Amino acid sequence: xxxxxxxxxxxxxxxxxxxxxxxxxxxxxxDRLGLGLIGLELVLPFxxxxxxxxxxxxxxxxxxxxxxxxxxxxxxxxxxxxxSAAGLWIMPVVGxxxxxHRGAAFVVAAGAxxxxxxxxxxxxxxxxxxxxxxxxxxxxxxxxARTFGSFPTAERALAKNGSYEAYILASxxxxxxxxxxxxxxxxxxYRLARRLRRTPMxxxxx
Numbered sequence: 001x002x003x004x005x006x007x008x009x010x011x012x013x014x015x016x017x018x019x020x021x022x023x024x025x026x027x028x029x030x031d032r033l034g035l036g037l038i039g040l041e042l043v044l045p046f047x048x049x050x051x052x053x054x055x056x057x058x059x060x061x062x063x064x065x066x067x068x069x070x071x072x073x074x075x076x077x078x079x080x081x082x083x084s085a086a087g088l089w090i091m092p093v094v095g096x097x098x099x100x101h102r103g104a105a106f107v108v109a110a111g112a113x114x115x116x117x118x119x120x121x122x123x124x125x126x127x128x129x130x131x132x133x134x135x136x137x138x139x140x141x142x143x144x145a146r147t148f149g150s151f152p153t154a155e156r157a158l159a160k161n162g163s164y165e166a167y168i169l170a171s172x173x174x175x176x177x178x179x180x181x182x183x184x185x186x187x188x189x190y191r192l193a194r195r196l197r198r199t200p201m202x203x204x205x206x
Contacts, residue, residue: 054119054127054180059112062086062176066108069169074161080104083170086177087111118180127187132179140175144168 066084073080077100081088090110091103122132148167151157161167 052120052123053129054122054132055116056119058119058122058176058180059116062115062173063108063112065169065173065176066111068165069173070104070108072163072165072169074166074170077104079161079166079170081107083173084108084111085174086114089114115177115180118184122180122184122187125184125187125191127183131186132183135179135182136172136175138175139178140168140171143171143174147171 066080066087069080069083070077084104084107087107087110090106094106144167147170148154148157148164151160157167158164
């Protein structure tokens with residue numbers, strides 16, 4: 001009885017990963033469904049906690065947000081590339097790519113690999129999920145408030161960058177990245193402190 005719900009959730013996660021790829025390749029399912037999938041991916045991990053959750057959940061979520069952000073890029077694709085900061089390191093490596101679409105593909109692929117590596121370390125440390133989720137939402141909300149609120153009116157903000165989605169998606173992906181790194185650092189320091197407390201000083205009895 002316990003394996004059937006897990007199998008269903010695992011299958012559902014696999015479907016969202018496929019849909020994330022489809023959104024990037026053809027965007028055939030539309031904007032609103034893409035945003036709905038982001039919400040689905042944010043909620044479901046709290047119902048199912050496998051050993052390697054972060055290692056595949058983070059890249060699936062990050063990639064879904066990034067590809068949706070590419071189609072709501074802000075002024076001159078600025079929000080897309082800023083929000084996809086986790087993958088920008090690839091650009092000096094590949095050099096000139098010929099088009100913004102190819103550049104976006106490299107950035108998204110590199111970003112997915114980067115957050116997957118961070119996710120692997122988070123899983124190794126058995127990092128808790130709730131602090132990461134809290135930091136993601138707080139950071140994203142703060143970035144949205146700062147960027148959108150920097151304009152005197154909502155009309156001016158939308159005229160500059162096109163849509164609410166441009167602000168939301170870029171803020172969310174930066175929030176995902178920052179929260180993952182902060183959770184990794186915090187969990188690592190916590191584990192190290194616990195290990196040091198258990199290690200006797202030289203000359204002390206065990």
